[in-house]
Amino acid sequence: MTRALDIAFPLALAALVLGAWEWAIHHWQVPHYVLPAPSAIAQALCANFASLMASLGSTLWVTLQAFAAATLLGVATAIGFTQSRLLERTLYPYAVILQVTPVVAIAPLILIWVGFDHINLALVIVATIVAFFPILAGATLGLKSADFNLLDLARLHGASRLQVLWRIRLPTALPYLLSGMKTAGGLALIGAVVAEFVAGSGTATGLAWRIVESGNRLEIATLFAALALLALAGVVIFAALSLLEWALLRRWHESAISE
Amino acid sequence: MTLLSLFGVGKQFSNGTQALRDLSFCVNQGAFVSLLGPSGCGKSTALRLTAGLLAPDTGTVDFPSSRPETGFVFQEPTLMPWADALTNVRLPLDLKSVRRDEANARAAVVLARVGLGGFERALPRELSGGMKMRVSLARALVAQPQLLLLDEPFAALDEITRAQLGDDLLRLWQEDGLTILFVTHSVSESAYLSQRVLVLSQRPGTITADIALPGARDARLSPATIEAQRTISTALNGAIAA
Ligand SMILES: Nc1ncnc2c1ncn2[C@@H]1O[C@H](COP(=O)(O)OP(=O)(O)OP(=O)(O)O)[C@@H](O)[C@H]1O
Numbered sequence: 001m002t003r004a005l006d007i008a009f010p011l012a013l014a015a016l017v018l019g020a021w022e023w024a025i026h027h028w029q030v031p032h033y034v035l036p037a038p039s040a041i042a043q044a045l046c047a048n049f050a051s052l053m054a055s056l057g058s059t060l061w062v063t064l065q066a067f068a069a070a071t072l073l074g075v076a077t078a079i080g081f082t083q084s085r086l087l088e089r090t091l092y093p094y095a096v097i098l099q100v101t102p103v104v105a106i107a108p109l110i111l112i113w114v115g116f117d118h119i120n121l122a123l124v125i126v127a128t129i130v131a132f133f134p135i136l137a138g139a140t141l142g143l144k145s146a147d148f149n150l151l152d153l154a155r156l157h158g159a160s161r162l163q164v165l166w167r168i169r170l171p172t173a174l175p176y177l178l179s180g181m182k183t184a185g186g187l188a189l190i191g192a193v194v195a196e197f198v199a200g201s202g203t204a205t206g207l208a209w210r211i212v213e214s215g216n217r218l219e220i221a222t223l224f225a226a227l228a229l230l231a232l233a234g235v236v237i238f239a240a241l242s243l244l245e246w247a248l249l250r251r252w253h254e255s256a257i258s259e
Numbered sequence: 260m261t262l263l264s265l266f267g268v269g270k271q272f273s274n275g276t277q278a279l280r281d282l283s284f285c286v287n288q289g290a291f292v293s294l295l296g297p298s299g300c301g302k303s304t305a306l307r308l309t310a311g312l313l314a315p316d317t318g319t320v321d322f323p324s325s326r327p328e329t330g331f332v333f334q335e336p337t338l339m340p341w342a343d344a345l346t347n348v349r350l351p352l353d354l355k356s357v358r359r360d361e362a363n364a365r366a367a368v369v370l371a372r373v374g375l376g377g378f379e380r381a382l383p384r385e386l387s388g389g390m391k392m393r394v395s396l397a398r399a400l401v402a403q404p405q406l407l408l409l410d411e412p413f414a415a416l417d418e419i420t421r422a423q424l425g426d427d428l429l430r431l432w433q434e435d436g437l438t439i440l441f442v443t444h445s446v447s448e449s450a451y452l453s454q455r456v457l458v459l460s461q462r463p464g465t466i467t468a469d470i471a472l473p474g475a476r477d478a479r480l481s482p483a484t485i486e487a488q489r490t491i492s493t494a495l496n497g498a499i500a501a
Pocket residue numbers: 272273274276277278296297298299300301302303304305444462
């Protein structure tokens with residue numbers, strides 16, 4: 001019941017806003033190159049459906065690769081941190097620097113270094129940098145949150161580091177990691193878009209480039225269609241990761257138990 | 260036969276707290292010994308030193324034969340919340356890389372022995388406090404330890420559950436020929452359960468009384484048990500006053 005309302009209320013709001021929007025455009029005769037009506041956006045979406053979908057696929061592919069890379073690198077680095085205090089001391093400041101430096105500022109450099117003939121790789125690297133930190137932070141905190149008594153018990157029974165990691169630390173870290181992954185999923189998409197913007201004309205084929213291109217041609221309806229697809233992709237990514245979280249934690253973790 | 264002996268053990272933590280000073284005692288094979296003392300006197304520290312989880316600053320922790328297989332029960336159940344009862348109990352066997360089916364069978368047997376037959380698939384959050392403590396006890400027993408270290412295992416439980424678990428512990432001790440070192444702050448519990456009570460002074464802890472209790476205390480309120488309680492109380496009051 002409440003779940004149905006969770007969906008019904010936002011949908012009702014969307015219908016209301018779209019309706020008002022449509023009405024306002026017609027009422028005040030707003031030019032389509034300033035703000036197109038929802039119906040015009042839908043038309044643009046249908047007219048350019050195949051090419052927009054191809055662009056969406058291209059952006060999503062970059063996002064997915066970056067997300068996977070960020071997850072693997074983040075977890076691996078976090079494991080390294082928990083195994084070696086020295087490693088953590090040495091690397092953590094650089095992880096923070098990477099995090100606080102605006103990625104728009106380093107994206108051009110990365111594009112130049114990687115080269116425009118490997119544009120896809122460059123895009124993935126930029127998006128990975130954006131998505132990396134929440135994974136690292138979540139996994140590090142999680143791996144360190146293992147119950148001290150449980151760790152002592154493992155030591156008493158002669159557990160190796162690998163056994164402790166696998167049987168105690170990683171399961172403890174899972175909720176923290178998944179929470180980091182939910183943030184990282186959205187960030188990977190943002191990173192992909194930023195990278196496409198920076199890469200600019202002729203090279204990228206993703207949605208961000210479509211937005212730039214449509215803007216230049218004053219095809220504002222197409223711009224909005226691309227924007228809507230982007231937002232939709234973000235929501236789908238978040239929902240998918242929430243579902244994953246629920247599936248993995250629902251049996252045992254407080255955050256996912258609904259009673 | 261002496262199973263373990265502590266001699267002149269002292270322990271100071273890095274923040275300067277002197278938890279134990281010159282702690283010496285022996286525990287015979289098959290004995291049920293209680294370690295009783297005021298809060299913060301170093302009982303848990305003594306137990307962790309005995310288990311080898313801490314190293315003493317001074318003195319020695321010695322096992323005349325080799326270090327025995329040891330089971331440890333913490334004050335809290337300390338279970339893995341993501342794993343069912345059977346998997347939790349199996350942990351010591353998994354860490355020793357015992358074959359999965361054998362480990363499962365042994366864990367199931369121990370679970371039944373602590374009265375949790377049929378709860379193999381239950382997750383910790385689906386168990387009551389007393390049941391969780393039983394799982395914890397089963398985990399300590401599954402690797403067939405010679406020495407069982409218990410750190411106020413029943414402190415957080417209600418009176419009835421605590422009495423039941425105490426009786427179960429006595430039964431397991433008799434059946435398995437275990438050696439038990441039992442930390443508690445309850446005079447009545449130590450008087451009823453153990454054969455011998457070591458009373459610790461206030462921090463830094465050291466033994467102030469070593470009380471051997473007569474064999475036949477067959478009930479919690481039998482005259483012999485009451486008498487034992489009186490002796491222990493007197494010693495404890497002396498330790499606190501000193
Ligand atoms: N890791 C630690 N670092 C610093 N001080 C500690 C540490 N562990 C214990 N202590 C101190 O050592 C003293 C003895 O602690 P311990 O836990 O052994 O007491 P206890 O007798 O088990 O107390 P309780 O009955 O309350 O459980 C306490 O004063 C405590 O503050």
